[in-house]
Amino acid sequence: MKNLWMEYLFGIVTVKVSGKGMERFINVLIRNGFYIWKVKRHGTETITFKMRLEDAKKIRYFVRNSGCRVSFLRRTGMPFLFKRMLKNSGFLIGAGAFLIIIFVLSNVIWGIEIKGAKPATEYQIRKELDKMGVKIGKLQFSVKNVEGIQRQLTNNIGDLTWVGVELKGTTYHLQVVEKNEPKKPEQLSPQNLVAKKKAIIVKRYIEEGQPMVDKNDHVEEGQLLVSGVIGEGENSKMIAAKGEVWGETWYMSHVELPFETSFKVYNGNEEQKHSLLFGKYELPIWGFGKPDFKESETETVEHKIHFLKWELPISYVHKTIREREEYTRNYTEKEAEENALELARKQIKSLLDEDAIIKDEKILHKDNKNGKVILDVHFKIIENIAVGQPISKETHE
Amino acid sequence: MAKKWGQRIRNWMANKMDLPQDVLMDLPRITMIGQIHIYIENHRGLLAFTDKELRLLLKQGQLQIKGKSFVIKTILPEEILLEGKIDQVMFIND
Numbered sequence: 001m002k003n004l005w006m007e008y009l010f011g012i013v014t015v016k017v018s019g020k021g022m023e024r025f026i027n028v029l030i031r032n033g034f035y036i037w038k039v040k041r042h043g044t045e046t047i048t049f050k051m052r053l054e055d056a057k058k059i060r061y062f063v064r065n066s067g068c069r070v071s072f073l074r075r076t077g078m079p080f081l082f083k084r085m086l087k088n089s090g091f092l093i094g095a096g097a098f099l100i101i102i103f104v105l106s107n108v109i110w111g112i113e114i115k116g117a118k119p120a121t122e123y124q125i126r127k128e129l130d131k132m133g134v135k136i137g138k139l140q141f142s143v144k145n146v147e148g149i150q151r152q153l154t155n156n157i158g159d160l161t162w163v164g165v166e167l168k169g170t171t172y173h174l175q176v177v178e179k180n181e182p183k184k185p186e187q188l189s190p191q192n193l194v195a196k197k198k199a200i201i202v203k204r205y206i207e208e209g210q211p212m213v214d215k216n217d218h219v220e221e222g223q224l225l226v227s228g229v230i231g232e233g234e235n236s237k238m239i240a241a242k243g244e245v246w247g248e249t250w251y252m253s254h255v256e257l258p259f260e261t262s263f264k265v266y267n268g269n270e271e272q273k274h275s276l277l278f279g280k281y282e283l284p285i286w287g288f289g290k291p292d293f294k295e296s297e298t299e300t301v302e303h304k305i306h307f308l309k310w311e312l313p314i315s316y317v318h319k320t321i322r323e324r325e326e327y328t329r330n331y332t333e334k335e336a337e338e339n340a341l342e343l344a345r346k347q348i349k350s351l352l353d354e355d356a357i358i359k360d361e362k363i364l365h366k367d368n369k370n371g372k373v374i375l376d377v378h379f380k381i382i383e384n385i386a387v388g389q390p391i392s393k394e395t396h397e
Numbered sequence: 398m399a400k401k402w403g404q405r406i407r408n409w410m411a412n413k414m415d416l417p418q419d420v421l422m423d424l425p426r427i428t429m430i431g432q433i434h435i436y437i438e439n440h441r442g443l444l445a446f447t448d449k450e451l452r453l454l455l456k457q458g459q460l461q462i463k464g465k466s467f468v469i470k471t472i473l474p475e476e477i478l479l480e481g482k483i484d485q486v487m488f489i490n491d
Contacts, residue, residue, distance in 0.1 A: 022446075023442075023443040023444055023445055023446055024443075026443050026446075026472065027442040027443050030472050030473060030474050031442075031474050033474075035473070036469075036471075036472050037469070037470055037471045037472070038468060038469070038470065039446065039468065039469030039472060040448070040468050040469075041446060041447050041448045041467070044447075047446070049469070
């Protein structure tokens with residue numbers, strides 16, 4: 001027997017015919033090309049059979065001449081199923097909402113696990129993550145990708161040597177390696193303090209040891225400032241000399257600064273593009289058309305979409321296109337000089353300890369050559385010049 | 398007279414040329430599967446149908462099928478498939 005899939009697809013109607021001459025009526029129907037099946041007799045004057053929905057719509061004309069009464073009993077098949085589905089659309093909406101909710105929840109950050117960090121560092125990491133928007137309950141799309149998080153964490157937290165960030169399902173796993181900065185060992189071995197540079201002593205602050213120089217003394221590099229040997233003759237004793245000796249030191253700095261410099265800068269014009277990536281095919285969602293930027297740089301962030309624990313071959317791509325512009329900075333002679341001086345100061349500061357003070361600066365030589373300003377600056381600095389030098393017993397004895 | 402002649406020629410052709418009779422002579426071809434199915438090709442319309450009896454018009458005479466709980470599974474202009482418990486198949490010539 002023929003299977004009735006096509007009929008089911010287009011709808012099936014059960015028809016009840018009653019009256020006399022039903023056989024004739026059926027003959028008329030089949031001769032006119034209607035397809036009829038499952039003809040059953042109920043009692044003396046009733047017959048039921050099934051036919052296609054589209055045929056049932058055309059039946060009226062033939063009923064009129066037959067003297068039978070026709071009514072439709074049951075409707076099966078897709079069109080009726082569809083109608084019923086619309087009627088009970090609540091279920092459909094529920095199923096849809098369920099899928100969407102699972103979908104959304106699969107892409108939410110549900111946990112952040114930090115391993116290998118001290119509580120203090122962990123707190124710091126959590127704060128930094130908060131700042132980045134990596135919080136429990138946030139969508140993964142709104143967050144930078146794993147490499148970005150890793151980079152920002154290592155850059156912003158000084159105590160970290162390395163952070164491994166891994167996204168497993170809905171949880172971020174952070175593997176932390178902390179910098180174990182060696183603590184300066186308490187120097188108990190005997191030492192002297194010597195000058196690390198040629199200087200004039202400005203002030204002394206000595207905790208332990210025998211001072212060997214006075215204020216306004218001129219010292220050479222390596223000269224003994226504070227001796228670790230105290231007492232005289234038989235009673236002499238060696239200790240670790242401790243203290244600070246501040247001296248005035250001199251530095252020369254040579255800087256060159258061109259009047260005209262060209263930079264590549266972003267001028268603030270940018271365009272955002274959102275799209276979905278199905279395998280290789282990209283479907284834009286928002287942000288159409290090509291921006292008319294002469295020079296531009298594109299930053300692309302890609303997020304994989306998850307469903308429960310599986311990664312779908314669909315990803316969400318967010319592109320930022322920024323316009324770039326050539327910018328030329330022009331200095332007048334005076335500005336160039338000021339900036340060059342500032343540059344020199346920075347250069348000097350990078351060489352010095354943090355607590356050093358620039359006392360005085362003097363421009364020794366100034367020159368304009370080849371579109372550049374060339375400065376030689378002399379700095380007077382007040383800094384701690386004392387450094388420890390262990391006393392070896394051999395030399396002493 | 399002419400019709401009779403035609404019949405005779407057909408009969409003769411069927412005999413001599415070894416062609417199936419039902420094609421040439423518009424006879425019904427009846428296929429039965431045990432008692433439960435009967436399949437009739439080349440009928441000329443439904444005459445009566447109840448759950449105990451089916452009568453079909455043929456080119457010559459009628460076919461009466463008797464039995465129990467009949468259901469017409471399929472009916473097409475020249476074919477019919479009947480399901481039920483078939484007791485008798487009878488040709489009625491008048």
